[in-house]
Amino acid sequence: MSEFTLYIGNKCFSSWSLRPWVAMRHLEIPFEEVLVRLRTPETAANLANVSPTGQVPVLVHKPLNHTGGMVWETLSILEYLADLFPEKKLWPADIGARALARSAATEMHSGFREVRYGWPMNLRRPKGHKPLDAEGEAQRARIEALWRECREKHGKGGPFLFGHFTAADAMYAPVVTRFDTYGGDLAPDTRAYVDAILALPAMRQWYAEAAKEPWPEPGPDE
Template identity: 55%
Template sequence: MSELTLVVGSKNFSSWSLRPYLALAHTGQPFREVLVPLDTPETAALIAMHSPSGRVPVLKHGDTVVWDSLSICEYLAESFPAAKLWPEASPVRAMARSVTTEMHSGFQALRTHLPMDLTARKTVPGLDAPGVHADIARIQALLSGCRERHGKAGPFLFGDFSIADAFYAPVITRFVTYGVPFRPELTSWRDAVLGLPAMIKWTEAAQGEPQLARYR
């Protein structure tokens, strides 16, 4: 079997790296991890050794190289169908993909003003920046709808863990970091994601990383 290697950025800050990490861990496949520290003089050169786009994350599977978080997750879903990274029913799978791609391409205000800083606990003026409250409201309404319609069979957005949960995991950390309250109906989902063994492992590793001054 070809070796799987996932190249990721600093775990405290790289939301894009966390997403495919959780998806890959869910497959149960053994993989090697390469960590590239962000915001160092060597960062660009180190990433260029692995990534044609000059960004992380990157998945290597034998001779196949996949970049971009969503592309990696889709590749994993196709390569390891037994992991059921998407819901099986077509209408539910379509909903899960829609939710995921909205996260992938949207919520720019949230990304800009509330960057992922997993181990910090702070309040910032960014909470009052234009568009942030609208992004938070949309995200919570979107996720509540998923839980209400499709989450009865399990603790995740569509019952069982899926790529959609992986894509919103960094949002959970943002809400915790900046003190954004969760709707009551989302707390069990939050706890399920934070309790994933892969999420715990990622968080513990983030706690041991050097802190980047520009994020503090």
């Protein structure tokens, strides 16, 4: 039995759940997965049993005692894993690259609302271009500029934002699905980064398991 349990929501649309899940799968950190189905009359009560905020993801680590064995909020989970497993290099070693990676990850955590709401994560939705409003387009352009900056400054060693896979890539993984679903024809460098994330075995596993979910939500047109 693993010492970690990760509580997540529906894989088809729970974007915050995807972030620590794909990081732990890709980095081969063993964990047990518990899915709490969202959008049901019982969801709030079920989440209250496992999450202090009533939201997922939540990571339970059995040896952790001072917080009741629990870490919540996606970025906190990734930081906790980085502390536990420094050899996994969830943050770049170079201090300048690490500062940029943390800034990019935090900007994702707190921002890009119009992109997230205009292009909701829905792995059932057929691919096709969907225009955003003016603010959404500005945010989309900012995301691409940020990806470009990270790749140009620190991404020469591999296909990800900082060469190797980091917490910043985990934070942007759901955004990658949005660009792929709604973005239409992408700029070549954006397409290359999107394809690199989607090619991860962990991402392919998430997509495959999302496709097997028997529940109707969300519909393919949502």
